[in-house]
Amino acid sequence: MGQQKEDPDERRTRRFESVSLIEKIQIIGHVCHDKIKEDYVLGGTASYASIMATKLSRKVCLTTSYGPDFSFHAYFKSINVDISCIPSARTTIFENIYHQGFRTQYLHQKASDIDVDSGLLHDDADVILLCPIANEVNITGLDTSMHKGLLAATIQGWLRTFEVDGRVTVRLPDLSLMKGLDIILLSDDDINGFPECIDILKGLVPLVVMTRGDKGVDVFYKNKRINFPAIPTNPVDLTGAGDIFSVAFLCAYARDRNISTAVSFGQSAASLSIEGKGISAIPNLNDIQNRLNVYHKDYL
Secondary structure, eight states, rough: OOOOOOOOTTTOOOOOOOOOOOOOEEEESOOEEEEETEEEEEEHHHHHHHHHHHTOOOEEEEEEEOOOOOOOOOHEEEEEEEEEEEEOOOEEEEEEETTEEEEEEEEEEEOEEEEEOTTSSSOOOOOEEEEESSEEEEOTTTGGGOOOSSSEOGGGGGGOOOOTTOOOEHHHHHHHGGGSEEEEEEETTTTTTOOHHHHHHHHTTTTEEEEGGGGOEEEOOOOOOOOEEEOOOSSOOTTHHHHHHHHHHHHHHHOOHHHHHHHHHHHHHHHTTTTTGGGGGGOOOOHHHHHHHHEEEEOO
């Protein structure tokens, strides 16, 4: 279990020729199909996070579950993601349906759940990222003290529940299960309607990081709330931006525990990713570094 070291108020006046990153990340959660009309595209936090980590030239181990109907197994192999797949009869499928400007999300089918215990975790991973999308990652049997790396989670999928027709609704789960994790990452949209959520999480984990779109990123650390302003950009597609931010932040933060550097690195990655569409817009390390150096004076 990692230790926090840097105060986010201790920042400014630093230029980065490069950002030091960790070597290996294990990502745990469902990859999925997102249904768009009659087609399927690759979706899921685990998918975007894995691709982003490979773009950073990190070693990526993906623990997931999908069925024989999954269309993107060869793609993950082609980008050198080491996949451990829990057998399933089907692949998770989501669909967004829009009516009069409002979105309703449906879960059409779900792959097998992933029960996380110490035996599932890679001992040599610098970061373990738990990223459920359909309440599929079960951590009730996880002893967080047994892992020396950084344990982090994006919690959107734990906030979801599903009606009989598959319609996705939101509820506040038993957040006490997250005690022992090092970092929680979420968006303000994830907890819309649950104003008490941040205060609960602050009492459970040392570091909470919340993305807020064009309002930037709020970091909750040592009883402080620090806002990092957003990077100006021209968004084309917001899909996966939070996932991109999360894995870029973690790959930078876990190396030297510098919160300011990690937030700015994550923001640089996310801002580039929304300037194009889908996974093709996920940036590489050089592009992120260039943007970070252009905007560093605004954050550090």
